[in-house]
Structures are given as C-alpha cells and as structure tokens.
Amino acid sequence: MDKFDELELNGRKLLESFLIQVGATNLYPTEDKYAPVDYYFTYKDKKVVAEIKVRDIKYEGYDTHLMEVSKYKSLVKDKKDSQSDTAYYINFFTDGTKVNAYWYSVSSIRNFGTIDYKYCPTTTAVDNGNYYKKVIMIPSNKAQRFALVNGRWNNVLDSKP
Numbered sequence: 001m002d003k004f005d006e007l008e009l010n011g012r013k014l015l016e017s018f019l020i021q022v023g024a025t026n027l028y029p030t031e032d033k034y035a036p037v038d039y040y041f042t043y044k045d046k047k048v049v050a051e052i053k054v055r056d057i058k059y060e061g062y063d064t065h066l067m068e069v070s071k072y073k074s075l076v077k078d079k080k081d082s083q084s085d086t087a088y089y090i091n092f093f094t095d096g097t098k099v100n101a102y103w104y105s106v107s108s109i110r111n112f113g114t115i116d117y118k119y120c121p122t123t124t125a126v127d128n129g130n131y132y133k134k135v136i137m138i139p140s141n142k143a144q145r146f147a148l149v150n151g152r153w154n155n156v157l158d159s160k161p
C-alpha cells in the first residue's frame with residue numbers, strides 16, 4: 001500500500017466514523033482510487049457527495065486551506081450528475097492521534113474562495129515532481145469544524161457554516 005492509498009483509506013475510515021455517529025445512511029465510498037470524488041451518503045433525506053483530503057496537522061493553522069480548481073470542478077459536476085442535494089470538501093488534519101475535520105460546502109467555496117497558483121506536488125500518489133497548480137484558497141473560518149475526542153466527533157463551537 002502506497003502513501004496515497006494509506007491516506008485515502010484513513011480519510012474514508014474517519015468520514016465513515018463521523019457519518020455513523022450522526023446517523024447518515026446509504027454510505028458508499030467510491031471504488032476507484034482515482035475517482036473524482038470519494039464518498040456518497042444520505043443525511044436527513046438529502047443526498048450528499050464528498051471529496052476528502054487528509055493532511056498533516058501542521059497545515060491546519062493557516063487562515064486558508066487549499067483545494068485544486070480541478071477537484072472543485074469535478075465535485076460540482078458530480079453533484080449535478082449524481083443529482084445530489086449537497087457537496088462537501090472535507091479536510092482531515094491529523095498527527096496520528098489528534099484529528100480535526102473542516103467541512104466546506106461548495107457554496108462556501110464558491111462564495112468565499114479566491115483563485116491562486118501554488119507550487120505543489122504534481123500528484124499525491126507518486127513523487128513525480130512539482131508544478132504550479134491553480135487552486136482555490138478557502139478561508140478556514142468558513143468551515144463547519146469538528147474534532148475527534150475519545151472516539152467521538154464533537155462540533156467545534158467557534159465554527160461558522
């Protein structure tokens with residue numbers, strides 16, 4: 001299992017633990033590791049599609065979190081194609097013991113994100129160099145925030161949907 005697979009599996013497990021706790025149903029992770037989105041589920045009778053990213057906790061404290069423009073476009077397209085009611089970009093920040101989650105709705109990304117270019121790895125899956133990627137910088141205070149504490153997800157009180 002490579003690093004990409006490890007992060008992908010960890011992100012799906014974290015999301016599944018959250019979804020089970022809140023009573024979501026119809027949990028369907030995508031099967032292809034290169035699929036444009038990672039997860040489908042139903043919550044309060046709403047169909048939801050999600051893209052997951054697992055990052056080192058050292059990146060959590062920034063005022064903005066980034067999303068590749070191509071990932072945003074794929075998420076919006078899949079929301080439409082799958083006739084989902086809602087789409088989220090979910091960032092899990094962890095150091096192996098502590099886990100925090102930032103849930104960004106596509107409307108928050110669209111309304112508050114700004115376009116930039118960042119020098120990033122070409123892919124997560126393999127080390128094949130870096131290049132400037134077109135990204136959306138999303139203010140981290142626009143996320144719904146949760147923390148995993150003693151095996152349970154808790155809403156972070158200062159979160160702003």
